[in-house]
Amino acid sequence: MADMPQAIPIPDKPPLHLRGGYLVIAAPEDPVEACFAAPALRGLRNARPHATIAVTTPAALAPLWEREGRYDHIIPYHERASVKDLVRALEDTGVGFESSVAWEPSAAAKAFAKLRIQQRFGYRLDKLTAHLNEPLDSTPPFGPPQHRVRHYMTLLEKLDLMAMIPANFRTPPLPPRPVIPRIAIAPGSEFGPAYRWPLDRFEQVAQLVLDTKLEVLVLGHGSPEAAELAARLGEKASFLDHPADLAALLDALAGCTALLANDGLLPHLAAHLGLPAAVLFGPGHPDVRRPLGRIHRTLNAHVACSPCAMPKCPLDHRCLLELSANHVSTELAGLIKCHSNT
Numbered sequence: 485m486a487d488m489p490q491a492i493p494i495p496d497k498p499p500l501h502l503r504g505g506y507l508v509i510a511a512p513e514d515p516v517e518a519c520f521a522a523p524a525l526r527g528l529r530n531a532r533p534h535a536t537i538a539v540t541t542p543a544a545l546a547p548l549w550e551r552e553g554r555y556d557h558i559i560p561y562h563e564r565a566s567v568k569d570l571v572r573a574l575e576d577t578g579v580g581f582e583s584s585v586a587w588e589p590s591a592a593a594k595a596f597a598k599l600r601i602q603q604r605f606g607y608r609l610d611k612l613t614a615h616l617n618e619p620l621d622s623t624p625p626f627g628p629p630q631h632r633v634r635h636y637m638t639l640l641e642k643l644d645l646m647a648m649i650p651a652n653f654r655t656p657p658l659p660p661r662p663v664i665p666r667i668a669i670a671p672g673s674e675f676g677p678a679y680r681w682p683l684d685r686f687e688q689v690a691q692l693v694l695d696t697k698l699e700v701l702v703l704g705h706g707s708p709e710a711a712e713l714a715a716r717l718g719e720k721a722s723f724l725d726h727p728a729d730l731a732a733l734l735d736a737l738a739g740c741t742a743l744l745a746n747d748g749l750l751p752h753l754a755a756h757l758g759l760p761a762a763v764l765f766g767p768g769h770p771d772v773r774r775p776l777g778r779i780h781r782t783l784n785a786h787v788a789c790s791p792c793a794m795p796k797c798p799l800d801h802r803c804l805l806e807l808s809a810n811h812v813s814t815e816l817a818g819l820i821k822c823h824s825n826t
Contacts, residue, residue: 500618502643503582503603504532508559508574510585510592511541511549515730516773517632518545519752521587522552523776524636527652528585529554531645536579540570540592547731548756551656561591570595587636588612605643629772653776655758658738665741665824666699667816672707673748676795680746681764681804681812683709687716688809689744689816694720698820701740703750705733742819744812751775760823762816766803767792779823781815783807 509525512518518541529537538557539549546560557577561570570591574581583603586593589611596604597615606612607622620642622635637647646652671686673679690700690713700717704710704725714723726732734753737743743754743761747768754761755775763775765784769791774782784790785806789799797803 500605500620500643502528502532502605502645504535506536506579506582507532508538508540508579508581508584508596508601510587510590510596511539511545512588513542513545513590515545515548515749516752517588518548519756520632520776521636522548522756523633523652524640524647525549526552526554526654527637527640527645527647527649530651531640538574538577538579538581540574540595544728544730547734548753550731551734551757553656565591567591567594567598571598574599585639586612586615587639589615605639607639629769631771632773633776655756655777658758661824662699662739662741664697664699665820666701666739667693667820668701668703668737668740668743668745668750668754669693669713670703670705670707670743670745670748670750671709671713672705673746675748675768678767678795678797678801678804679748680709681766681807683713685807685809685812686713686744689813690717690721692809692813693816698741701736703733703736703743703745705750741824742816744816747773751780755780760819762812762819764804764807764812766790766801767794767797769793781819783812783815 512521536556538559539555540559541549543560543562546558549558559573581601584596584601586606593612593615603618604616605618606616608619613619640647669690671683693700700721702710702714702721702723706727724736737754737759738757743759745751745763747763747765751761751763752775755777760779761775762781765782770782770784785803787802790803
């Protein structure tokens with residue numbers, strides 16, 4: 485007797501579906517993670533174009549979501565905000581939220597539970613599950629490491645929403661491009677000294693850019709390396725250093741042609757805007773944490789010890805020292821040529 489085909493197991497609950505009317509989303513509190521989550525937030529908006537959607541976010545990151553211009557309410561909160569403060573802010577919108585999404589434990593996720601929002605989606609994680617009533621598994625797939633954006637998009641897929649489609653990765657249009665190409669250069673990195681290319685090489689590339697009659701804007705964001713580079717270049721380059729002013733930083737990036745930077749926050753902010761970036765990867769994993777979009781160039785030396793993700797190199801920093809100024813300037817010139825007139 486031939487083997488009988490196995491029956492398809494009956495699900496223990498019906499498929500999950502996001503209600504369409506009133507949704508609140510807890511954006512990640514880390515700025516790089518917020519950039520990785522942006523396509524998922526766009527995906528939720530694209531899936532529910534007529535819904536009222538609110539985004540809770542640390543106040544310092546509010547400009548990130550305000551530039552999107554696609555959400556009905558941006559609800560900023562300060563670092564020491566209590567759950568009670570967030571509940572009050574949500575109530576002040578006058579919206580009776582039906583559904584919520586949270587990817588990580590936070591005061592916002594607790595506030596959603598306090599409000600007894602009917603659908604509270606999120607991953608089954610320590611310190612988060614207790615505040616959800618629709619917890620979702622986040623089992624990593626087998627195979628090679630996947631880009632971090634998949635962490636956020638998988639939740640959409642579990643809600644039977646379109647995730648990995650071009651519309652969710654479409655950034656707002658940039659202002660008209662500078663007539664004279666302006667190159668932003670960011671020699672710092674929040675990830676640690678092992679992520680920083682030598683300052684002398686940044687200076688060499690900046691001088692080559694200036695020699696071709698292009699403009700250079702050194703971006704600091706609190707980086708001492710940027711202040712040193714700006715001092716070396718003098719009046720030939722502009723310098724912007726507003727470590728706490730994300731809106732000013734985003735405006736400055738939006739007015740540039742391209743960015744040259746170490747692996748760190750700034751390339752992800754550029755990607756959030758749709759600005760092309762040449763990014764120097766050392767200890768970081770470009771396949772997992774490269775800026776979103778096909779317009780960027782990731783530059784890395786193929787050495788046995790990289791990626792290690794260590795903030796300080798215990799060896800000889802070969803992952804970045806093997807990237808020459810000539811190679812980087814050639815790659816940057818190619819990026820500028822592709823995008824200076826777009």
